[in-house]
Amino acid sequence: MSFVSSVFRNTLVGLLAALFALSAYASDQADFFSAIQFNHVSSLPVMLARGVDPNAKEPLRGETALILAVHENANDVFDWLLSLKGVDINAQAKNGNTAIMLAAYLENSHAVTALLERGAEVNKTGWTALHYAAMSGNDVIISALLEHAAYIDAQTPNGDTALMLALKGNKTSAVKLLLDQGADPTIQNNQQQTALDMAKKLEFRGMIELIQQGVDQFDQRQHSP
Known part of the structure; x- marks a missing residue:
């Protein structure tokens, strides 16, 4: 060879x-x-x-x-x-x-x-674990994520916050939890809508009242000494 x-x-x-x-x-x-x-x-x-x-x-x-x-x-x-x-x-x-x-x-x-x-990382650009937990309306998981420094007002690529996503899903308990934990109900998404705007558009009457209370409480915290 x-x-x-x-x-x-x-x-x-x-x-x-x-x-x-x-x-x-x-x-x-x-x-x-x-x-x-x-x-x-x-x-x-x-x-x-x-x-x-x-x-x-x-x-x-x-x-x-x-x-x-x-x-x-x-x-x-x-x-x-x-x-x-x-x-x-x-x-x-x-x-x-x-x-x-x-x-x-x-x-x-x-x-x-x-x-x-x-x-595990809980904060990232775009969608986050908190967004998904809010969509599912799982209070236990929302609380766990917040306890591990999840940014409560993080926005999706469309500008929606966890509060907005919970609202869209009519997850009343999750909305209340997020508001109690300091979520900002005055943030606007890419369509210039706030959580209150969404609640009114979706005609979630009980949710409208809840979000309005959240707005009032948020304003009070912002202006308190």
Whole structure:
């Protein structure tokens, strides 16, 4: 065999080996995501030992294993993933959602609490976990986020605040909680609407009175010595 032929043969063998390894890795990664969807935590350590990346993103929504576990309400898998050293708790899916944002939206207080204890970021540009909690109207999660320094008047890309989102969903208890915690009812969104404007437009009579009281209380706090 000539030297050139030998080099070509060795190169080809190397390429085939690399392709086989890549194919095996892709298969393991797919199995990893499948196990997460079905909350099969017992099979995950073996896959991790074979080199699966817990921070890799599944192709459909770009969710990491941790986000996917929240999405599928796979709490056993979620707890195991959260215990791993190096897992990215603040990774974002294609739509910008993080694990704590999705947990807030799905009202998974277990996941929210665990992520907060691990130091998950609660404030970011655009949509936040507090926005999602307000939409869901979950007072427990709203309170937990505020206790961990969530910015109460953060605005979505459309300019809506958590107060506005709770109002739109007619979540009376959440609106009252946000007002009591100091939410600013005078902020305008990108359509120059305040929370009171929205309440009047939506004809939520009880909400109109609640927001008006909030405006009065906010004004008093602003002008108190």
